[in-house]
Amino acid sequence: MTAASQQPAITATGLTKKFGDFTAVDAITFSVAQGEVFGFLGANGAGKTTAIKMLIGLSHPTAGSATVAGFDIATQREQVKENIGYMSQKFSLYEDLSVLQNINFYGGIYGLSRRQIKDKSAEIIERLQLEAHATKVVGSLPLGWKQRLAFAVAGVHDPQIIFMDEPTGGVDPVTRRRFWEMIYAAAEVGTTIFVTTHYMDEAEYCNRISIMVAGKIAALGSPRQLKDDYEAASMDEVFLKLVRD
Amino acid sequence: MLKIFLAxxxxxTFHILRDTRTLVILFGMPIALVLIFGYTISNEFKGASIAIVDEARDALSAELIAHLTASGHFELVAQPPDMAGMEKAFQTGEVKLGIVIPAGFEQSFFREKRAAVQLLADATEPNYATTLTNYATQMITAFQQEQGRVEVLPYQVGVHIQMLYNPTLVGAYNFIPGVVALILMLICAMMTSLTIAREKETGTMDLLLVSPLSPMVILLGKVTPYVVLSFVNAVIVFLLGYLVFDVPVRGSIVLLLVLCLLYLMVALGLGVLISTLAATQQTAMMTSLFTLLMPTMILSGFIFPIASMPTALQYAAHIIPAKYFIEIEKNIMLKGAGWEAVQFSSLVLVAMMLFLFAAAWRNFKVVYD
Structure with missing residues (x-):
């Protein structure tokens, strides 16, 4: 590995977001290595979405700083944007457009050439086994497929880091498992994954996780490490212990 | 950049084409509106039901009645014996205009050289009542001149009325410009606000904002298809007006279309501004309807003349873009006027456009806070 690849994909130092008197994110500090699958856990309202929005440039931090792909989120937003992909809770595809039209559009706005878009489309359709559905509208696909397609689209421009905000809401564990296989495949080729979730079975899939409670990072480490530290049999237990304290 | 914009x-365009229902409304509505306005709003009338109480029953009154009914504009449906009968006919709605010819009509007319005829109109429909009495008055005056032509009056003031630009008082000359103003406002502003609100509602706006696209490209890319669509609609309405209702374009067509584009920009600014304030499609729709459709209908002078509004509303009318655009349209289409005549209205629209663009741009949240 070269020295450049040792540079962390994401760093946050005292990152804070206040809405009036309410502190949604309270001085969080962490770093994510390149190619890592980093889980960002917490109950609803713990500040996960606010934190992710600051990292991808949809929200300005009140205090603290962060870098994404080596660029400062406050001063180098354009460079940050070019190097990240994002998949939101609402999976953000156009339901009234076909699978191909969606891929073409997102490829288009990231400035991919016609040739690149064509290759990418073929690759995504093959990988997701969507050959029979390529020209069907996305709205007609099952939720699990929509989510996998949204993930593929978020990575259409081969970003260094993909941010995902609760990507697997509303699907069963088997479908979630298939989704995670895609995530591993992406991490394998060096893409950094930053994913928020409140499913504890998903937490087990991550290399490292941080658990947010009331705006603060209450615990951070690999799933095994956290289970040992809290003398818990599962991540569920770790989480419950943390929340009770 | 151009490539991204085109993508x-x-x-x-795919969104628009996919949604055939909206497409039908977009192109069907202007045509329906033109035809509805064309065939319903009209000051011309035929066969209006009238009642005549003939208390005179002489030769001259019979001639007057024949004169009134001969034109085909009035149809004599009742001849009640007295005023009580007349009132009944009005109450049932059977007649809209009543004429009372007093006893001794002929005698008064020829001997005393003055005779009175009373007109009664059902003013629950004020416009129709005014139209009917005006028309009846004209006919009675004509009758009087015909009968009294042997008499040479020593002095006479002749009044000759000439209706400029629209000699036959065709209603279409008024409503085609109005419908164009209304439709452009509706389609351009409402559709723009809806389409942007939809991206917010479905969460796709976040993805666009996270991408390296500049906000200007996002806005331009979203609104351009609707500008084209609205412009095509305007041309359809002008053509319909010309082909079906003979509404001419006496001035420069190029100038008319250029100013049409200017008005579209104003509508666009309003649409984007509304979308920056509305989080959902429903809010955007409601806001558009109440802040755009109603004022454009009521205050632009399209349906009610601005000159006859209360002072406060007359001032309010000055901030309605459609008011200026209708003036521009009428000047160019009906009066054949050139740039000098529409200069002021155009500059007002330019000012409105700049103001709205600035406000929309300031409000368009690239970063949520």
Whole structure:
């Protein structure tokens, strides 16, 4: 590995977001290595979405700083944007457009050439086994497929880091498992994954996780490490212990 | 940059084409509106039901009645014996205009050289009542001149009325410009606000904002197809007006279309501004309807003349873009006027456009806070 690849994909130092008197994110500090699958856990309202929005440039931090792909989120937003992909809770595809039209559009706005878009489309359709559905509208696909397609689209421009905000809401564990296989495949080729979730079975899939409670990072480490530290049999237990304290 | 912009326009066009129902409304509505206005709003009338109480029953009164009914504009449906009978006919709605010819009509007319005829109109429909009494008055005056032509009056003031630009008082000359103003406002502003609100509602706006696209490209890409669509609609309405209702364009067509584009920009500014304030499609729709459709209908002078509004509303009318655009349209289409005549209205629209663009741009949240 070269020295450049040792540079962390994401760093946050005292990152804070206040809405009036309410502190949604309270001085969080962490770093994510390149190619890592980093889980960002917490109950609803713990500040996960606010934190992710600051990292991808949809929200300005009140205090603290962060870098994404080596660029400062406050001063180098354009460079940050070019190097990240994002998949939101609402999976953000156009339901009234076909699978191909969606891929073409997102490829288009990231400035991919016609040739690149064509290759990418073929690759995504093959990988997701969507050959029979390529020209069907996305709205007609099952939720699990929509989510996998949204993930593929978020990575259409081969970003260094993909941010995902609760990507697997509303699907069963088997479908979630298939989704995670895609995530591993992406991490394998060096893409950094930053994913928020409140499913504890998903937490087990991550290399490292941080658990947010009331705006603060209450615990951070690999799933095994956290289970040992809290003398818990599962991540569920770790989480419950943390929340009770 | 151009390539990215085109990718955006293409995607937006797919949205529009996919939604056939909206497409039908977009192109069907202007045509329906023109035809509805064309065939219903009209000051011309035929066969209006009238009642005549003939208390005179002489030769001259019979001639007057024949004169009134001969034109085909009035149809004599009742001849009640007295005023009580007349009132009944009005109450049932059977007649809209009543004429009372007093006893001794002929005698008064020829001997005393003055005779009175009373007109009664059902003013629950004020416009119709005014039209009917005006028309009846004209006919009675004509009758009087015909009968009294042997008499040479020593002095006479002749009044000759000439209706400029619209000699036959065709209603279409008024409503075609109005419908164009209304439709452009509706389609351009409402559709723009809806389409942007939709991206917010479905969460796709976040993805666009996270991408390296500049906010200007996002906005331009989204609105361009609707500008084209609205412009095509305007041309359809002008053509319909010309082909079906003979509404001319006496001035420069190029100038008319250029100013049409200017008005579209104002509508666009309003649409984007509304979308920056509305989080959902429903809010955007409601806001558009109440802040755009109603004022445009009521205050633009399209349906009610601005000159006869209360002072406060007359001032309010000055901030309605459609008011200026209708003036521009009428000046160019009906009066054949050139740039000098529409200069002021155009500059007002330019000012409105700049103001709205600035406000929309300031409000368009690239970063949520």
């Amino acid at each position: 955006f326009v293409r995607k937006e």
